Amino acid sequence: MTKRTIPARAVLVAAIFLMMVRAAGATAPKVKMPKEKKLVLDLLAAPETIEKYGKISDAIWSYAELGLQEFKSSKLLADTLEGAGFKVERGLAGMPTCFLATYGEGSPVIGLLGEFDALPMLSQKGRVAKKEPVVEGAPGHGCGHNMMGTAAAAAAIAVKEAMVKFSLKGTIKVFGSPAEEIVASRPYMIRAGLFKDVDAVIDNHAGDGFGTGYGTDGNSISSAIFTFKGKTAHSAGEPWVGRSALDAVEIMDVAANFLREHLPLHHRLHYVILEGGEAPNVVPDRASVWYYIRSTDEGLADMFERVVNCARAGALATGTELEPVRIISAVHQSHSNKAAAEIFQNNIELVGMPSWTDEEQTFAKALQKELKAEEKGMPSQVEKLKGPGEIFVGGGSTDVGDVTLIAPTATIDFPGGVPGTIGHHWSAVACFYGSAAWKGLIAGAKAIAASAIDLLTRPEELKKLRAEFEEMAKKTPYKPFLPADSQPPTDLNEQLMRRWRPLIDPY
Numbered sequence: 053m054t055k056r057t058i059p060a061r062a063v064l065v066a067a068i069f070l071m072m073v074r075a076a077g078a079t080a081p082k083v084k085m086p087k088e089k090k091l092v093l094d095l096l097a098a099p100e101t102i103e104k105y106g107k108i109s110d111a112i113w114s115y116a117e118l119g120l121q122e123f124k125s126s127k128l129l130a131d132t133l134e135g136a137g138f139k140v141e142r143g144l145a146g147m148p149t150c151f152l153a154t155y156g157e158g159s160p161v162i163g164l165l166g167e168f169d170a171l172p173m174l175s176q177k178g179r180v181a182k183k184e185p186v187v188e189g190a191p192g193h194g195c196g197h198n199m200m201g202t203a204a205a206a207a208a209i210a211v212k213e214a215m216v217k218f219s220l221k222g223t224i225k226v227f228g229s230p231a232e233e234i235v236a237s238r239p240y241m242i243r244a245g246l247f248k249d250v251d252a253v254i255d256n257h258a259g260d261g262f263g264t265g266y267g268t269d270g271n272s273i274s275s276a277i278f279t280f281k282g283k284t285a286h287s288a289g290e291p292w293v294g295r296s297a298l299d300a301v302e303i304m305d306v307a308a309n310f311l312r313e314h315l316p317l318h319h320r321l322h323y324v325i326l327e328g329g330e331a332p333n334v335v336p337d338r339a340s341v342w343y344y345i346r347s348t349d350e351g352l353a354d355m356f357e358r359v360v361n362c363a364r365a366g367a368l369a370t371g372t373e374l375e376p377v378r379i380i381s382a383v384h385q386s387h388s389n390k391a392a393a394e395i396f397q398n399n400i401e402l403v404g405m406p407s408w409t410d411e412e413q414t415f416a417k418a419l420q421k422e423l424k425a426e427e428k429g430m431p432s433q434v435e436k437l438k439g440p441g442e443i444f445v446g447g448g449s450t451d452v453g454d455v456t457l458i459a460p461t462a463t464i465d466f467p468g469g470v471p472g473t474i475g476h477h478w479s480a481v482a483c484f485y486g487s488a489a490w491k492g493l494i495a496g497a498k499a500i501a502a503s504a505i506d507l508l509t510r511p512e513e514l515k516k517l518r519a520e521f522e523e524m525a526k527k528t529p530y531k532p533f534l535p536a537d538s539q540p541p542t543d544l545n546e547q548l549m550r551r552w553r554p555l556i557d558p559y
């Protein structure tokens with residue numbers, strides 16, 4: 053009997069072939085999910101968890117509290133975190149509705165951002181596919197912030213459970229961030245030192261897609277109120293005695309609108325008149341206008357000065373006085389960390405797009421029809437990792453921008469909304485309530501929690517985030533646009549909320 057032997061060369065060829073196949077992934081063994089990550093995903097998938105956070109999100113949606121008036125929304129989230137074993141500090145950085153919830157100790161310190169403020173004039177019934185306000189003219193959640201603070205809290209509580217069960221080292225912090233819609237909390241929170249020891253930050257935003265991205269995005273912004281003082285007089289009897297502050301506002305606005313023609317294409321400028329007199333027969337001696345001046349980090353100071361000159365022109369032309377300009381807030385563009393976004397993207401792909409019920413698809417298509425958008429229903433796929441666009445077009449602003457300059461940060465955009473809806477519009481308010489919103493925020497919470505687990509348990513990954521961040525910080529160290537003497541505008545939405553609260557929330 054001859055023993056069949058395999059020549060050594062054949063063994064080598066076979067071994068190389070096997071290595072090539074493995075490298076191509078064809079027979080690569082599936083990477084086992086770490087037990088910590090499995091636990092947070094399981095916890096967040098439990099029906100009672102979905103219901104618990106879904107109800108919190110819907111409650112915040114119904115409170116519809118404007119920036120720095122989010123007393124009930126902030127309390128609900130802070131109480132939820134405190135009840136789950138977090139140490140909660142409230143009323144921070146000069147803002148009664150700002151809170152910080154902390155669990156664990158020592159490094160790494162992972163921060164989660166959570167927002168909860170609403171927008172004026174957007175009241176709308178949830179899951180109704182045509183414009184139908186709950187209370188005409190009242191505020192509404194047209195940007196999904198009701199889901200966002202909730203997603204951060206849900207994620208943090210799940211991560212805490214994993215930290216306890218597996219004795220993970222480190223700290224998890226939820227930054228209860230009020231007033232994002234007036235970009236007015238983060239620069240004050242940074243100034244108060246709240247982010248001092250944070251190694252990395254996971255931001256989140258509700259929308260209709262599930263994805264993340266990196267690079268420079270959005271506009272920087274100065275938010276400022278210009279107030280003019282004039283003289284009253286009988287508008288018909290002795291108009292020559294009067295000096296109209298409203299005229300000054302109007303001239304300022306005309307000048308700013310001419311200025312618009314000479315701005316770079318990706319800059320933005322918009323305003324609302326806050327005060328313009330009280331009756332036509334009294335020359336208004338006081339008028340004010342609130343501007344959002346949006347530019348790039350490099351262009352903001354120059355653009356702001358040009359708008360201030362428009363105000364000076366208004367005062368000069370009308371013989372009124374321009375009061376010192378009140379800066380509500382001023383923030384940078386977002387500079388999201390690529391290494392962070394890559395981790396977030398992996399977890400978004402791991403979680404996957406929720407599946408939607410027939411009822412959710414029917415609502416989505418009805419809303420799309422109403423908006424004359426493509427009737428394609430809810431999305432089925434997560435998005436690819438987004439880099440900076442080839443052409444910078446500018447657009448919205450967020451005070452998360454300042455956070456991206458003091459710690460490596462990226463944003464997890466999570467679904468729930470209907471594609472084709474319009475931001476800051478009744479259609480968005482209609483989406484961010486009920487079952488699809490619940491699923492979306494839970495998908496977001498899963499991606500946040502899984503990413504937090506990665507950052508807590510994989511120091512080599514956190515190192516990559518830090519190295520990229522230090523490189524950027526060397527080139528563009530954080531210099532706040534916010535003037536040192538600015539104070540959080542806790543009074544700004546007070547009157548509006550006093551007017552609407554008894555109507556939208558009689559208890």
Ligand SMILES: [Zn+2]
Binds near residue numbers: 196197
């Ligand atoms: Zn938003």
